[in-house]
């Protein structure tokens with residue numbers, strides 16, 4: 001019988017993924033103060049890379065110091081950062097898997113603390129101690145996320161250009177580090193989402209107002225990063241993904257970012273040569289109507305609707321994927337192209353190998369496990 005789609009390979013030009021089960025980017029709040037990856041990252045990401053997952057996506061990695069969500073986030077804006085990233089790439093490649101990086105800027109959602117240190121945030125005393133950067137928060141408009149967050153400064157034209165340049169420089173470092181995939185983080189209420197949504201973007205210049213104006217920043221970032229990939233001669237070897245929030249779950253308001261907007265955006269992204277759209281949702285407002293949780297397949301239907309509406313664009317599903325049931329729903333029923341798996345792999349780094357067994361496949365466990373399979377009880 002043919003391989004289940006989950007374990008069929010997928011190629012994007014010269015880039016070949018062994019299967020379609022990919023690690024979703026997840027912040028670990030374990031970087032050094034300067035955003036440099038540590039042995040923690042090699043160990044955590046390595047534990048997944050040794051066990052059958054075909055793409056290891058590194059967590060949201062800031063393109064500038066003030067673009068970090070917390071001072072413990074990864075960065076990709078210095079030579080020191082670059083050395084740390086090279087170690088991650090080298091290890092994942094030694095396991096014959098692909099590795100990607102999610103380039104990010106938190107905008108008004110920056111300068112927080114790791115979630116386990118405080119309940120949300122504790123301004124301003126704690127941040128001072130922890131090396132926060134509250135005073136430098138930027139956004140589309142001067143509107144805070146909620147009362148616990150400081151008010152960001154609305155970026156001026158020069159500031160927007162600096163953001164685009166930081167994504168460009170981040171992409172240069174990512175290519176130098178050897179990453180196979182660059183994913184642009186346009187989801188979850190971070191800086192680019194703040195420009196996309198009419199709730200957080202009240203600008204009156206060409207970056208605000210109409211849909212086209214609100215979509216200008218992500219399109220400019222995509223073009224800038226595509227240029228960098230082309231200049232490096234890596235067009236065929238590196239794939240460019242974007243993660244978006246398909247809806248901000250504020251349909252009760254007169255104006256909000258909705259699925260139809262994402263479909264329009266996805267078409268523009270396809271024209272700008274985004275290879276794959278990674279479809280998430282929410283995160284732009286504390287008033288969103290969707291309860292966060294671990295509901296099975298909770299975003300897969302949104303991804304499926306985009307897949308049907310945008311011909312020829314690869315689409316990845318994410319959210320509540322826990323077993324063959326949710327994988328089949330995404331890849332078979334909704335005809336999506338890959339699944340990103342977050343918490344299932346966080347809990348069990350060999351979840352992918354177990355999934356293969358659950359499909360009845362003969363699993364090639366890591367060589368180092370050899371004796372585990374020979375010992376008879």
Ligand code: FNR
Nearest residue numbers: 024025026027059060318319320321341342343344
């Ligand atoms: C996340 N998520 C996330 N998303 C993202 O785009 N960039 C990131 O850095 C993070 N960080 C992060 C940290 C942790 C600890 C969790 C649990 C989640 C969201 C994640 O990638 C994924 O989209 C969601 O968790 C839903 O998928 P699962 O976990 O239901 O498979």
